Amino acid sequence: MEVAELLERARPVALAAQRALPVTPALTFLLPGGLRRGSTVAIGAGAGSGPGATSLLLALLAGASAEGSWAALVGMPEVGPEAAGSMGVDLGRLALVPDPGEQWPAVVSALLDGIDLVAVRLGGRLRPRPVDARRLAARARHQSSVLMVTGAPWPEGCDLSLDVVAGKWEGLGAGYGSLARRRVEVAVSGRRAASRGRRAVLWLPDESGRPEPIDDTLVALHP
């Protein structure tokens, strides 16, 4: 028997739970099985999507980051590290690549090799050709990482799309108060197992900067 074959046989069995990355409790209703490894996720790129994509992206990273996964943000020079930290992202395991340059598909592809969650903001120089999109999605699948895109639609379509469909800040009056928390409605759609369109209402963020579910009874199953 060849060594490679032996190694293949001796490899530990990957359980379904290990094939998915955990998500923060506020998002478990939307993603009951967690984030499936090897998938591509679009955030805030749908038609009816409102503001709040950055917070939603950080909240998605938080669950896996707290469990020891690494994350990278590509083409996002403006993301606030303090907000990321309070959302629950471990800053020691967060790499920032603010300007990946012309060869950004190669950079993203390299990151997918060893980092579980790679998020890319499209737009400007980061305009994916269909061939790049196909290659990067295949890379993520092969390396069991999750590729997240935001800012513009992904040419090939994504396995999962999350959008903030409504959001409202609380705590601010006419000349008094301060921004305290934001109530958002997040919709998820997808083309595989997670394709049931679910919607959930959550605080993103709540008063302490964390994502929190509001109340399970307010959550409605969308047809």
Place this chain on the structure above:
Amino acid sequence: MSRSMVVWYPDWPVVASGVVGPVAVTHASRVVVASAEARSEGVRVGQRRRQAEAVCPGLAIVGRDEDRDARAFEPLVAAVAGFCPTVEVIRPGLCAFSARGPARYFGGEESLARQVAEAVDAATAAASGTRGEGCRVGVADGSFAGTLAARRGRIVPPGATAEFLAPLSVRELGRPELADLLERLGVRTLGQLAALPAPQVLSRFGWEGAAVHRLARGLDERPLDARRPHEDLSVEDELDPPVERVDTAAFVAKALADRLYAGLVKGGWRCTLVRIEAESEHGESLCRTWRHDGTFSAATLAERVRWQLDGWLTGPTRPTAGLTKLRLVPEEIVVDHGTQLGFWGGMAEADRQAARVLARVQSMIGPDGVLTAVLDGGRSPIERATLIPWGDQRASRRRPELPWPGRIPPPAPARTSAPAGSVALEDSGGRPVVVNGRAEPSGAPARLRPDRGPELTVSGWSAPWPCQERWWDPDGHRRRAWMQVAVEDGRAFLLAAEGGRWSVEAVYD
């Protein structure tokens, strides 16, 4: 048994700092090294910085900088290399070489030690302008005993090393945990340790115990299985274009060290002695050997290479052109027995993999292309975090947990440097809203007009609050008023008024 001559410069970080008078080198608010003047005033290693300043007014505080130490040490090593070309640098401030050949040529060990000391002191005076207390030279069998002899400025006759070591404390081994254990067992001196039978020491204390037992008996400190590599494990890189700047050289050094380490790991080896060779465009060749007390990891190896390149490229013996070739040669390797990974903490495989990937991305887009963030003290969202190139030390400059009065209340905005830049804020009558000296607005904001994009209707706004920073500092002084504004489409902004103009500082996205 090899005769080892060791050159030790007391308080090297103090000498390298170039500051005269009472000096303390600190790291993380604790004194790491203090000069003799400072010590006589009562400054002690391990003391808190504030305490040290209290016992010794006028104490100069210098931050620890290993790069600076290594850079300043290079001329001294060059001076020692004039006596024996195969100098091994153990760490900045300490180097060793085999004394047998040079001692015969320079008229005996005593005369050699005197000449080396004079040459090193002259080199120090020429390079840094301060003499410190002068270097100390010691000779003994093996470089461990040699180091202890150098600390005492002694020349131990051949074969008398065991007697020289016998009365010394087990603390001199430089392994505090093992020394603690030995002391609790009643073994207080190296002589007592040497008197124990070797097999029992091995079975009770493992390889580490066996190694220190050899040291205590005055035997060669090299690991039992150390050998010269029988195959060529060296790695080299042609540098094109030639490298003149230290940071670029350091980056090449890191990649090269990683490659060398990968080659060693493949063969199941670890390296204890490495030779760093460089060639310049004009054909000058530079070469220096570094020894590690334990074994080199990829990171410590890269650090030594960086120090050495720093010393060459910024020192007085700087080559006349950029470096075109860099080569690492493992001179002495030992079998890697492996390390048991910690059950909790430590670096997991995923972390190592991520580190590899990020280093590769750095090689594609430059070292500054990959950043990591640490929380920092400050008031504005931009000040609250510092971005550090990946691989550098993650350290905050200001303390984030302090109150920072006037800071933006949580939750923190998700996007800090705004895409919008300056904005116009108007009340319902179309008049611009301004803030007076007491941070009172001239009217109720109704519309927000960004530089680009459509006009936005304000749905809520906070009372502006003033924030005055560094009023004592004419250059760093800033006076601003902050205001949070929510608009009807669900977005919210953090605005700052400074000098009568509004700008978007952050977006609550």
